[in-house]
Amino acid sequence: MNTQExxxxxxxxxxxxxxxxxxxxxxxxxxxxxxxxGEMAVAKGMDAxxxxxxxxxxxxxxxxxxxxxxxVADDWFSVRFEMDTTHxxxxxxxxxxxxxxxxxxxxxxxxxxxxxxxxxA
Numbered sequence: 001m002n003t004q005e006x007x008x009x010x011x012x013x014x015x016x017x018x019x020x021x022x023x024x025x026x027x028x029x030x031x032x033x034x035x036x037x038g039e040m041a042v043a044k045g046m047d048a049x050x051x052x053x054x055x056x057x058x059x060x061x062x063x064x065x066x067x068x069x070x071x072v073a074d075d076w077f078s079v080r081f082e083m084d085t086t087h088x089x090x091x092x093x094x095x096x097x098x099x100x101x102x103x104x105x106x107x108x109x110x111x112x113x114x115x116x117x118x119x120x121a
Contacts (some may be wrong), residue, residue, distance in 0.1 A: 001003045002070050002104075002107070003023070003072050003075055003076070003077055003104040003108040004070075004077075004079070004081075005072070006026055006102075006107065006109060007070035007072050007077035007079070007102070007104075008070065008094070009022070009025070009026060009034055009068060009070075010021055010022050010026055010067070010079070011067045011068070011072070011079060011111075014024075014066075014079055014081075015067055023046070023053075026108065026109050027046065027049070027108060027109045028043065028046075028105070028108040028109060028110045029046045030044075030045060030110065031044075031045065031046055031048050031049055031109060031111070031112065032044050032048075032076050032110065032111045032112075033048070033052060033107055033111075033112050033113075033114075034111075034112070034113040034114070035113075035114050036115065036116065037058075037118055038118075039055070040052045040055060040091075042113055058088070059085045059089065060085045060086065060087060060088060061085060061088060061089065062083060062084070062085050062088070063084040063085065063086065063088070063093075064082075064083070064084040065081065065082065065083045065084070066081070066082050067079050067080070067081050067113070068080040068081075068082075070080060072078060075103055075104050075105060076101065076102065076103055077098045077101075077102050077104070078096070078099055078101045079099070079102070079104070080097060080098065080100075081097065081098050081099075082095070082097045083095065083097070084097075085095050092101070096116060097116065098114050098115060099114070099115045099116070099117035100112055100113070100114050100115075101113045101114075101115070
């Protein structure tokens, strides 16, 4: 797959509730995932990315989520994600948006980095 195909599949599958399919079919086993901070700021490898996803599901209930159409440039693409979630430990519900920037090599996502405001930072 080229970068446009990877990007289009990620958005389509995410918006259709097939997020696991994204990890199985689009991600390199050596993926590097970066967040702006927190306990899981850097996750290297699929096992670490899966643990990050488990942490998210344990701590947040997602009521609604969506991904924008991708913007593609060479081996990179970006997507805006919108989410309505409840933080399970506090019960606080809120909406957030973030930008995900993805790098593709040999038809697989090898790097993802997310940009968003961190409350209290």
